[in-house]
Amino acid sequence: MQRIKVKASTNYEVVIGKDLLNKIGVEIRKIAEPCKVGIITDNKVAGKYLETVKNSLEKEGFTTYNFVFKNGEKSKTVETFIKIQNFLAENEFSRKDILLALGGGVVGDLTGFCASTYMRGIRYVQAPTTLLAGIDSSVGGKTAIDLKAGKNLVGTFYQPIKVVFDIKTLDSLPEKEYLNGLGEGVKYAIMDGGEIYELVKDGLSHANLEKFCALCVKSKKAVVEKDEKEGGYRKILNLGHTFAHAIEKLSDYTIPHGRCVAMGLKIIADVSLKQGWLSTAESILVEKLLKNNGLMTPSPFEKKDMIEVMRRDKKVSGDKITIVSIAKIGKCEFKEIKLDQLKKYLR
Ligand SMILES: NC(=O)c1ccc[n+]([C@@H]2O[C@H](COP(=O)([O-])OP(=O)(O)OC[C@H]3O[C@@H](n4cnc5c(N)ncnc54)[C@H](O)[C@@H]3O)[C@@H](O)[C@H]2O)c1
Ligand SMILES: [Zn+2]
16 A cells, blocks of 8 residues: 655645555545545446445444436536535535545546535545546546536646545456556656656556556656646646647547547657657657557547647647657656647658
């Protein structure tokens, strides 16, 4: 088991290990008196883990309520947000009570947003059950819901009071969802190099999963502690994301985010190589890293279409865009590049 302390506007602990869900009551009791806990989850996760979580909380004296919504990004809406707020009000939740996000990034983002706004803010705990949520979205306090006009357009920065990541839950995660999370995971390996890179370079083994997740969280923690509200430096986490967002949009969000990040990482490695920012030897290492983890799928879209989407990106100023480039495994830097130049490099 690993315990990682995050120092942000709220200080909190991220606990990572096996079979933690049946001890989640004990974990929350360490930081809170018995109160109401509103468990927010989706129908798929509820079927697998809700009972365990409820039992564990009730054993420690908490009174549980649960709100279950349909799984998937399509539920991360204003409508679900309002339903949850009504559920909290009808069950007379007060600022002394706690919300618990049990699920993937959709559940986490939505619950965090509800927690940050209900009665101007109540406490919440993240219990991620996907690889993506465990190594990325549950840490750092970004909360969000989607609008028809785009993803994550409404949200807040609001940190949880604890994150409890039971990696045993990943045993039931479909391969597609696992690879989705791994796309973000290899991003951390490229950013940090060192131990985390060594763990995944030949393909991540199950035996190293806990260590790997802890290193990803440590990597994100370090960035969040420097720049919690994304004034500048936190944008380094956008490595591969400028292209990923374009691919996601062109696919009408049918290709999972993490897979798009993996495609984006390959593109930024190619661009960095062609610009002379990255050596041939290091670009081969990036390619091998993606290949060995089953993440070497090229973008299915035309370069002109990708550039058109990128022109509307908020990182564009005039004819230039700021991107996170790869200097080598373990070193990434912000660089400005002309969109026309970028177009030449895309295949
Ligand atoms: N807040 C942040 O910093 C941040 C960062 C990255 C992504 N995100 C957001 O995260 C969301 C994506 O998260 P996600 O990929 O976890 O998606 P998700 O929450 O939709 O989960 C993916 C699917 O897996 C199922 N599932 C979850 N846990 C399971 C388990 N243990 N066993 C079997 N099935 C399980 C879910 O029901 C769902 O169908 C997006 O909305 C994205 O915008 C947020
Ligand atoms: Zn991402």
